Ligand SMILES: Nc1ncnc2c1ncn2[C@@H]1O[C@H](COP(=O)(O)OP(=O)(O)OP(=O)(O)O)[C@@H](O)[C@H]1O
C-alpha cells in the first residue's frame with residue numbers, strides 16, 4: 336500500500352488565554368511533534384480525550400492551519416510549500432472534511448442541491464471542466480443512500496443522519512482521495528452511527544477512499560478503523576497497527592480509554608490506573 340499522506344514532527348502552539356498581562360507571551364503547546372502516515376485505502380483512527388489536540392491536528396492536515404514546525408506531504412506534494420497552479424488545485428480537492436456539527440456546516444437557507452452544488456462548483460474551478468451539476472447531485476445523493484428528490488429539501492427537513500449523509504455527499508463531490516472525519520458521527524444516535532459507518536465503509540471500497548477518522552469514542556474506532564493512534568496532550572502516546580491487538584495496548588492513558596468502553600485492562604492491575 337502506498338503512502339498517501341505523511342506528517343512529520345507537527346508542532347502547534349496557541350497564545351494562552353486568561354493571561355494577566357495584556358501582551359503575555361506564554362503559549363500552550365497543543366501539538367508536540369506529531370508523526371503519522373495514511374496509506375492508500377485505509378482508515379486511520381485518531382482518538383483522544385477532549386482537548387488532546389485532535390481537531391487542531393485535523394485542521395493542520397486539511398490545510399486550514401499552518402503548523403509552526405513540521406511537514407505534511409500529500410501524494411508527494413508539500414501541503415504548506417510553494418505550489419504550481421496545478422498543485423494548488425490538486426491539494427484543494429485531494430482531501431475533504433466532514434465535521435461533527437452538521438447542522439451549522441450546512442447553510443439552513445440553502446437547499447440540498449445548492450449545498451452539494453457549492454462543492455461541485457469548486458471542483459469545476461479546480462479542474463476547468465464543467466459538470467452536469469443536477470445529474471451529479473442526484474448521483475451523489477444516491478451514493479449516500481438518499482433519494483434524488485431530497486435535492487429540493489432544506490436542512491431542517493432532514494433528520495440528523497440524513498443531513499450528515501448530505502455532508503458526506505458534499506465531501507465526495509470534489510472527488511477526494513482522502514476524507515477527514517472530525518467527530519462526524521458523534522452527534523448521531525447509536526443505530527444511526529452504525530448505519531453511517533457502514534455507508535463510509537462501502538464508499539471507501541467503491542471509490543478507493545482513505546479516511547482520517549477523528550473521535551473520542553473507541554467503540555466507533557474498533558468498528559471502522561484499520562489502525563489507530565492515541566493522542567494525549569498533543570502527543571501520540573500509542574499506536575495500534577493491528578486492530579485485533581487493541582487489547583494489548585501499553586500506555587496507561589490508552590488503557591484507560593479502552594477500559595472505559597470495553598472493560599479491558601482491569602486485569603492488568605495498577606498499569607491500567
Ligand atoms: N484557535 C485556538 N486558539 C487558542 N487555543 C486553541 C485554539 N484551537 C484550539 N485551542 C486549544 O487547543 C487545545 C486542543 O484543542 P482541540 O480542539 O484540538 O482538541 P480536541 O482533541 O479536538 O477536543 P474535543 O474532543 O473536545 O473536540 C485545547 O486546549 C483548545 O482550547
Ligand SMILES: [Mg+2]
Pocket residue numbers: 389390391518
Ligand atoms: Mg475536536
